[in-house]
Amino acid sequence: MNEKTFRRFLELFLREMSPPLQDSDPLPSRPLTDLVCEDEVEGECLDLCLQHLYKYNCPCSLAAALARATSDSILQSDLTIHHLIKSVEDGIEAVKLARLIFKRLFETCGAWTKELPYRRRPQPYYETSIHAIKNMRRKMEDRHIIIPDFNTLFNIQDQEEQAFFAVFDGHGGVDAAIYAANHLHVNLARQDSLSQDPGEALRRAFKITDEHFVKKASRENLRCGTTGVVTFLRGRTLHVAWLGDSQVILVRRGEVVELMKPHKPDREDEKQRIEALGGCVIWFGTWRVNGSLSVSRAIGDSEHKPYICGDADHAAFPLDGSEDYLLLACDGFWDTVSPDEAVRVVSDHLQENAGDTAMVAHKLVASARDAGSSDNITVIAVFLRDPRTPPQLSQLAGGRVLFVCLFPMLA
Template sequence: MEEEARCFLSRFVEEFPAALEDGSTLPVSPLSRKVSLEELHGESLELGLRLLAARGAPPVLSAILCQAALSHLLQTDLSPFHCPQEAEVNQEEEQKVVLLQSEEVQHLFLNKLIDEGLAWHQNFPQPPPAPSRLHPCFVHAIKNTRRKMEDKHLALAEFNQLFGIQDGVERAYYAVFDGHGGVDAATYAATHLHVALSKQETLQSDAATAFKTAFKHTDDMFRDKAKRERLRSGTTGVVVLIQGQELTVAWLGDSQAMLVRKGQAVTLMDPHKPEREDEKQRIEDLGGCITFMGCWRVNGTYAVSRAIGDFDQKPYVSGDADCSTVQLSGDEDYVLLACDGFFDAVKPTMVPQLVLDALQPVESEEEPGTPLKPSEEQTGQRVVQQLVSNAKEAGSSDNITVMLVFLRPLEQLLSQDSTTGTAQPT
């Protein structure tokens, strides 16, 4: 990492030789106009990672720099950035939560980030260890025939580095969020859920409990923002945390994750849909109903029974996540996360063969019969693009996001038997 990091830092300090001047336009736009103190954590990290990624920073270095800059920011007196009390109708609401002027406070955060970059460039330190097992991750997402793209995703192999966790347990975080009624809830979950998860004391000992608490907390945080800004959107979500030799999946709604082991599909979860018998019973016990209007809907509204947001239909649309955990033995091929735009058109049992087909060598157009030798990056990207195409060709008109995390080298997958089937986790 060191040589790549030094090259990046040289470019970075050339672009940012000193702190941003007061009142100058930010080089990257904040997500919000106003943030609470609690939201500042996620929004600052998102802003910093976005700025550094756009400039080709090594991901581990990005995580370390952003974590350090945020740590310095949170030690600063932020009272000068407090929003003034607004109209009388909002005073009671404003007193409940301190809001900050986002652009002004993010100006300070970016200057902290620039300071970190300058310090590293002048005196390159001994960085914390990078993840020893980097799982190649590939994503392809399309708007498809929908008017707007409301999916969001996040791949964070540098989970520990981003949050300064040094407990000796390696972690990687992967998430897909499928928004509806707007993208706000999906953006919010992609910005804040991993932050909430990192703060759970039970993360190492009981990842399922940590996830459930983090999902609920993120839903509560979004409720406050939705009330302040009159937002009405919601989002399903599926998240995978690989922690040591343990894989935990947590989900709300009908986005899904699946594992493939030795070419066989392993069922990790059962998506939340209104017509699922236990979900139907839960909704009816609360006094609600599900009705068929082209698809099954909760109280004739949403086609999902659990989500972050959708506060006009809480508690019928529940914010309580489910979780499952499997132990990794080393013979797993990959884990795939995708929204319902994929899984409504492609059955999980079809995935292993589709991936295997997409992994096959491609012949050169200039020299027929001669296979090309693409890089792992090119091969992985071709696979996820083909999976999205498969779903579209099978009739999906929804937004489609597919994330594929390989758990062993791609060439090993080509050498195994192409026979597929299903297996349950042990």
């Protein structure tokens, strides 16, 4: 996408947003928390900016640049006037912070229409299809995030191009999933080890996100947790990190490549770990930790720690250009659709639609629902080569394809 495309978006966006947000105007979208700690400002700012820009179909690379610029402006501001004093500790009032964020975003867009400081670098992007539904559950407790331009979002200059995709499946409430979706990637970018050891950085990011959410849950009397699976692409290497039973598979030349083993209480090593800590794994409709949770690792769930631990596993896989796509999904999908069946659904859809990936995730979600899933269902398909191009041609091109950003939001 060229500068003309970006300028055209900015002009249309400002026209839709005009006039600038006044103090009496309703917010374009409300924050999902009441108080924000100082350490959480960056994640909240990036999330509000990205979600709002995506609603207007902002090109993903431009959205990342605008979110970064807006976040930097907020972080450099004196936020004292936005503090809401509580009896225990100071916090930043989320609604007032959100109003400031949207004002700064509008100002940034206005300034960029006059002089566009952002120049998109040539980089590998990925066609991505997303779909998420509440299904038959009373509430939607899944959250997902895609960051195809990780380097721009975090102003990283000295690394190969990087991309981040994640699914979080909350239980006992949505707060932990929201927190993880808003902050885990921020905690990852803050790790000094990211440049040399992405696996260690991912593990630390999960651990820190868990520790910070446990503190938040204690302050706000929250009793919930979330599983999570993250794929982090750096150049020709795929990194996977996970807690719990959300999963990702890799498909190479139409065949499933297993990347991970979910954390469930009936896994022998997990059962031994829990029992060594003094806990137990018992059958109660399914295998559960202390008769309660059916996952053995998660962010949050402070009342179940240390049996439900926040230690993520990690694996790394070299990519050679023959890979087709990644499928990330929560257990609401994998409990009713096997990896082989998922591959068949994708293959059939691509054949029937001349390689068009737009509705792949919708088709996968529908297949899980039709197979009897009553749970929340979230699916992200990340194509690592153009499905309209034969694999051998894709390999010659290094497996890199132009990114197409598709955002069917929560149904």
